[in-house]
Amino acid sequence: MTSGDTNGTTAEPLLAARDLVKVHGRTEALRGASVDLRAGEILAVTGASGSGKSTLLHCLAGIVRPDAGSVTYRGERLHKLPEKRLSALRRTDFGVVFQFGQLIPELTALDNVALPLMLAGTDRAEARARAGEWLERFGVRGQGESRPGEMSGGQAQRVALARALVTGPKAVFADEPTGALDSLASEQAMTALTHTARETGTAVLLVTHDAQVAAYADREVQLRDGAVTPLGVAA
Numbered sequence: 001m002t003s004g005d006t007n008g009t010t011a012e013p014l015l016a017a018r019d020l021v022k023v024h025g026r027t028e029a030l031r032g033a034s035v036d037l038r039a040g041e042i043l044a045v046t047g048a049s050g051s052g053k054s055t056l057l058h059c060l061a062g063i064v065r066p067d068a069g070s071v072t073y074r075g076e077r078l079h080k081l082p083e084k085r086l087s088a089l090r091r092t093d094f095g096v097v098f099q100f101g102q103l104i105p106e107l108t109a110l111d112n113v114a115l116p117l118m119l120a121g122t123d124r125a126e127a128r129a130r131a132g133e134w135l136e137r138f139g140v141r142g143q144g145e146s147r148p149g150e151m152s153g154g155q156a157q158r159v160a161l162a163r164a165l166v167t168g169p170k171a172v173f174a175d176e177p178t179g180a181l182d183s184l185a186s187e188q189a190m191t192a193l194t195h196t197a198r199e200t201g202t203a204v205l206l207v208t209h210d211a212q213v214a215a216y217a218d219r220e221v222q223l224r225d226g227a228v229t230p231l232g233v234a235a
């Protein structure tokens with residue numbers, strides 16, 4: 001793994017955040033954060049609790065608009081897009097997974113993974129067939145007919161990862177995806193995520209406070225007080 005911020009990039013990044021500022025009430029969550037996510041790379045964003053990691057992820061994923069600065073996605077000003085266009089882009093090009101997978105509790109694992117395909121217009125039978133293949137990839141095919149409450153945390157999280165990747169997004173945003181898992185389940189989920197992302201050329205922005213999880217990334221940037229700092233700089 002190499003470290004670095006926005007320097008040393010030769011290829012055009014997939015996503016580029018520049019000088020992001022985001023204020024929540026009286027808290028400046030981001031104070032001039034800049035970072036690139038390159039196509040196909042797995043980038044870990046680390047930093048202390050409250051340093052702004054989740055806020056940075058939300059801005060890059062187009063979930064939250066920054067108060068200042070810019071987010072450029074393949075040449076488009078993401079933060080300036082109208083809401084309708086932004087949500088359409090999020091559906092086709094981005095996948096997200098959070099600490100608690102946020103699967104729909106009433107649906108089986110298979111239907112949870114099939115849903116994004118159906119929302120994109122795939123018919124139910126085809127969507128379920130493809131969802132089954134993705135459950136297989138993540139080692140949870142056997143849980144296809146289980147509802148989230150009937151699975152272990154690790155299984156549910158692998159289903160959530162399959163759901164994030166099933167539509168073939170260009171980027172997946174994972175916010176502490178293993179934060180609620182024990183070390184074995186965490187290892188299984190991270191191995192499945194990174195293998196699949198590398199196989200499919202999907203970029204992953206991985207927010208974590210766990211050095212073992214960050215070690216799965218190709219590159220790491222660290223946030224401190226809402227800005228990206230070079231790795232290894234003492235507080």
Ligand SMILES: Nc1ncnc2c1ncn2[C@@H]1O[C@H](COP(=O)(O)OP(=O)(O)OP(=O)(O)O)[C@@H](O)[C@H]1O
Binds near residue numbers: 024054055056
């Ligand atoms: N919706 C919000 N309303 C008010 N304050 C917020 C909100 N979201 C984040 N904050 C504050 O902004 C700062 C940065 O939060 P953020 O969640 O981005 O950090 P983080 O590095 O992801 O933290 P953690 O590792 O604890 O999840 C924190 O002080 C947090 O309390």
